[in-house]
Amino acid sequence: MVARIEQQAAYVLHSRPYRDTSLLVDFFTLEQGRVSAVVQGARRPGSRFRSILQPFVPVQISWRGRQELKTLQQAEAVGVTLLLNGNSLLCGLYVNELLQRLLLPFDAHPRLYVYYQYVLNELLSAVDIEGGLRTFEHRLLNELGCLPDLTQLQREQLYLFQPGQGLVVTIAPTELERPCCFWGGQLQQIANDDYSDPQVRRAAKRLMRLAIDHQLGGAPLRSRGLFQKM
Known part of the structure; x- marks a missing residue:
């Protein structure tokens, strides 16, 4: 497994609290399949990830790490949120x-x-x-x-x-x-x-x-x- 992957098309499948202020997020990516990553500080009020890492939002993500559990480095919304009800x-x-x-x-x-x-x-x-x-x-x-x-x-x-x-x-x-x-x-x-x-x-x-x-x-x-x- 390579140390860093850049700009992968993805959707959030599920997220859950991890340690004090982080999230553990499962992504479904176009090129890598299912990827699990720690998003450090995502539960802090000022985190830039809070509004982006939501289900049904197309995103581009980058991560690093040689183990199966990665660390998210970047996430950017690249489409409109689907408002399902x-x-x-x-x-x-x-x-x-x-x-x-x-x-x-x-x-x-x-x-x-x-x-x-x-x-x-x-x-x-x-x-x-x-x-x-x-x-x-x-x-x-x-x-x-x-x-x-x-x-x-x-x-x-x-x-x-x-x-x-x-x-x-x-x-x-x-x-x-x-x-x-x-x-x-x-x-x-x-x-x-x-x-x-x-x-x-x-x-x-x-x-x-x-x-x-x-x-x-x-x-x-x-x-x-x-x-x-x-």
């Missing part, structure tokens, strides 16, 4: 938590970065929040190699999704297996991010949750708790 805000926090929890440090995913910008714009417009979320979840899981190929399937065939293993043809699923079963035609539409059919939307939500929960090892998402409280 209500369900859009909760969904934005959910998307950020997925990236924070599922991405490995310094594992770059430039295509996923573009889809992250896409889903933020979908949340801002609030026209089709659910479709935007399913598309992002799908692309995230594809990038991580967590979904099997959904294109080479028979439309009228029923498939059992086994997280971590793949899809197998099934004829008479048990009661426990039924929530993990999907018709081939539904999976083909999910592969194309076509969520115009309400049944496909429901199937996509089940599929993504099964795959995401498997990757999390059963650990709960804080953002889901917020949805339940709302």
Whole structure:
């Protein structure tokens, strides 16, 4: 790992207090993937970082450090803050938590970065929040190699999704297996991010949750708790 990285496009995923006056911030960067950095003095009233290091604000950042935990040197906002409210805000926090929890440090995913910008714009417009979320979840899981190929399937065939293993043809699923079963035609539409059919939307939500929960090892998402409280 190099000692210093300059001018990286990034978004803040999560921040938390660190020592007396600093923050520990997780960033999603275009070229370096997920990066964690200490922002020294960020909690002081006069810190120049206080208004910049907010979720959903495109920034350029520079950092130094040879260990996995970096020290932020510079941050500059390079775009307009997306003012998400209500369900859009909760969904934005959910998307950020997925990236924070599922991405490995310094594992770059430039295509996923573009889809992250896409889903933020979908949340801002609030026209089709659910479709935007399913598309992002799908692309995230594809990038991580967590979904099997959904294109080479028979439309009228029923498939059992086994997280971590793949899809197998099934004829008479048990009661426990039924929530993990999907018709081939539904999976083909999910592969194309076509969520115009309400049944496909429901199937996509089940599929993504099964795959995401498997990757999390059963650990709960804080953002889901917020949805339940709302």
